[in-house]
Amino acid sequence: MIALSANIKKYRLEKEMTQTQLASVFNVSEQAVSRWENGNTYPDIQLLPAIADYFGITIDELMGMENYKDERETDKIMEEVRENDRKGLVSKNIKILQEAVVKYPKNYVLLNYLIHELNFExxxxxxxxxxxxxxxxxxxxxxxxxxxxxxxxxxxxFEKINSLELLGRTEEAIALAEKLPIISMSYEFKLKDLYTGERLKLHCKEALMTYAQNMSGIIERMSDLGFQDESLSIEDRISICKKAIEILNVVYEGEYGNGAWILANKHRYIAAMTVLIGKTEETLYHLEEAAKYAVMHDTLPEKQTLHSTLLSGYEVRKDTLFKNHAFTECGELFDRLKQERYDIVRDTERFKAVLDKITPYVEGV
Incomplete structure (x- = not known):
């Protein structure tokens, strides 16, 4: 009966009573109370109102129905929040979660997701x-x-570290981040030694995608796209960014599923730099690649099975993608192409072809 057995024991202990004492209150044997708490038998249904009244709770609370109802409601809240995240409706989620945590102040899953959305907006x-x-x-x-x-x-x-970083409180963020586990102590790293069979295959594929994306991100960080490191030339930055793409290609072999947006961005970054040094052919190539992956992202099927050597058979799902904006990847690329830096290639047929390729997926155009 939901959580009746556990609740009888819980409320008995809260009253600091023994099973013998509780048995005396309801004129049953100590063995009967023991069987109630072990879940072997249940109290007579006519006794439930008296037990609930004795503990000062409702029958629903005694049966665990309140928790069951709460879980169903919070599950519905999280389902709505995840759907909004897929649409980029982060502000709406913040309002939903703020209301939810007032009703469920001890639900730390909801609280954690609220932190994430506050940072993600x-x-x-x-x-x-x-x-x-x-x-x-x-x-x-x-x-x-x-x-x-x-x-x-x-x-x-982890979200606190993100918040500190976003507030510019870098040293505080560093102090906390330096206490995080090293990669070799992560669950992705250790479970590869513990799992076997199909469980191992699935885990390794998911870990490879996580590490490839993060390693690519680290390499991109080394390229100093903010142009703060004066020791790096534009050519250096371009070369480093290309290495980030190479890392991803080792794992994905060009079939990126719901990670296509990462490639769209990286090729866009490279194009934005090659055009500055007059490499028009290279610029156009990376814009074409950016368009290809932007369209790939914006036209993702609900499910897709990957076929690369390392990820063969792995199924990716569109509904696992979250974003903090309403525009498409093609829309992002379309807006960036308005920059003056691209004037030197704007009148070329290849540039016009890029625009033609992405325009159908740009809202309001």
Whole structure:
């Protein structure tokens, strides 16, 4: 009966009673109470109102129905939130989650997701974003002080680091980040030694995608796209960015599924640099590649099976993609192509072909 057995024991212990004492209250044997709590038998249905009244709770609470109803409602909330994330409706999610955590203040999953959305929101209003990140830190500290679930605590700590970074409190972020586990202590790394058979294959494929994307991100970071490292030339940055693509190609072999947006961005970054040094042919090539992957992303099927050597048979799903904006990848590329830097190739047939390729997937054009 849902959670009746566990609840009888829970409320008995809260009253600091023995099974013998509870048995005496309801004129049953100690063995009967023991069987109730072990789930071997249940109290007579006519006895339930008296047990609930004795503990000062409702029958629904005694049966665990309240928790069951709460779980169903929070599951519906999370389902709505995830659907909004796929549409880029982060601001809407923040309102939903803020209301939800008032009703469920101890639901640390909802609280953690609220932190994520506060950090994830995209806005031109810097003051709004600052308040978001400060609120995220406040909630993260609350989770870290109250919650005992280590997985949830790890997620809260990670989001706190993100919040500190976004607020420009870099040294505080570094101090926390330096305490995070090293890669060889991560579950992705260790489970490869523990799993076997199909479980191992699936885990390795997922770990490879995670590591390839993160390694590509690290290499991209080394390319200093913000142009802060004066020791790097544009040619150096381009060469490094190309290595990031090579890493991804080792794993994906050109078939990127729901990671196609990553390639679209990397080729766009390279095109934005090659055009600065007059390499028009190379610029056009990377714009064509950016368009190819932008369209690939914007036309993803609901499900897709990958066929690369390392990921063969792995199924990717469109509904696992989240974003913090409403525009498409083609829309992002379309807007970037308006920049003056591309004037030297704007009148070429290849540039016009890029625009023709992405325009059908650009909203409002």
């Amino acid at each position: 995209y806005s031109d209003d810097e003051e709004k974003l600052r308040k978001n990140h400060e609120k995220a830190i406040e909630i993260a500290d609350r989770i870290l002080n109250e919650c005992t679930d280590q997985v949830i605590r790890n997620a809260a700590n």
